[in-house]
Amino acid sequence: MVLVYIIRQKVSNMAWKLDSNIFKRYYIDTLKSISCCDLCGANVSDSYLLGYSLSQALLCQSCVNDLPYFNQSLIAGNLLRWPAVHRALPNIHFEQLFALSPYIYPFNKWLAQMKYLGRFELASLFSVLLCAQWQAMIMNQTIIPINLVLAVPLHIKKWQVRGYNQAHLIAKTFAETLSLPYDANLVLRVKNNDSQMGKTGSQRRKNLANAFALQRKLGSHIKHVLIVDDVVTTGTTVSEISKLLKQAGVETVTLVTVCLTVPNAKDNGPVIS
Numbered sequence: 001m002v003l004v005y006i007i008r009q010k011v012s013n014m015a016w017k018l019d020s021n022i023f024k025r026y027y028i029d030t031l032k033s034i035s036c037c038d039l040c041g042a043n044v045s046d047s048y049l050l051g052y053s054l055s056q057a058l059l060c061q062s063c064v065n066d067l068p069y070f071n072q073s074l075i076a077g078n079l080l081r082w083p084a085v086h087r088a089l090p091n092i093h094f095e096q097l098f099a100l101s102p103y104i105y106p107f108n109k110w111l112a113q114m115k116y117l118g119r120f121e122l123a124s125l126f127s128v129l130l131c132a133q134w135q136a137m138i139m140n141q142t143i144i145p146i147n148l149v150l151a152v153p154l155h156i157k158k159w160q161v162r163g164y165n166q167a168h169l170i171a172k173t174f175a176e177t178l179s180l181p182y183d184a185n186l187v188l189r190v191k192n193n194d195s196q197m198g199k200t201g202s203q204r205r206k207n208l209a210n211a212f213a214l215q216r217k218l219g220s221h222i223k224h225v226l227i228v229d230d231v232v233t234t235g236t237t238v239s240e241i242s243k244l245l246k247q248a249g250v251e252t253v254t255l256v257t258v259c260l261t262v263p264n265a266k267d268n269g270p271v272i273s
């Protein structure tokens with residue numbers, strides 16, 4: 001009797017396993033059939049970029065290859081070497097500016113969708129693209145090893161309304177992927193200032209004065225910090241954070257951003273690969 005019971009249980013478990021495998025295969029096949037590229041609508045199979053899988057990032061391989069990146073080799077991984085940017089970002093307190101793309105399609109559309117429509121999956125896409133470009137750049141350039149990664153913080157009231165900080169979502173995955181230490185709480189936004197949109201550089205600096213604070217003392221080994229943001233226009237926000245970090249002993253700050261609002265769009269040509 002016991003033997004019959006055991007055999008029945010085993011057969012029953014096998015049947016369940018069989019059903020579960022069939023269901024898993026059906027689920028994957030269905031997902032594949034409904035997954036289509038966010039830009040051209042083509043079916044997305046396995047898209048790769050320098051070893052990073054983009055199959056869950058909703059982009060087909062052709063569209064990945066066509067994205068309008070800055071040509072990092074022309075600017076040696078630092079957009080501050082490009083005269084148009086250097087002129088447009090006076091009085092900044094960070095040493096390196098690394099951006100994926102000018103603020104143009106499709107990045108401008110994606111950034112707006114992530115910020116205002118809650119498309120969180122785009123944060124992973126941005127992180128993967130940033131990691132791939134960053135690693136390609138450091139293969140050709142000598143850069144100082146990064147001790148800490150930070151994200152531009154939101155004021156608690158803005159965070160409560162939006163429910164998330166898009167820069168944090170990008171920075172966290174970026175740091176994890178590159179095995180760099182990340183601190184989401186070191187810099188606090190203590191002033192809920194007006195939007196920076198439409199303000200000149202000096203108005204932005206005034207608006208952001210004393211807007212940030214460090215939550216704790218920095219370890220003496222932290223000399224080179226990388227700050228992640230989604231879009232940079234004048235660099236004032238990261239510049240203010242950089243000032244604080246440098247007062248705390250940091251020597252260099254690198255700003256990594258998905259998009260840079262290029263001062264004169266006509267100047268884009270030579271720097272887009």
Ligand SMILES: [Zn+2]
Nearest residue numbers: 037040060063
């Ligand atoms: Zn596509």
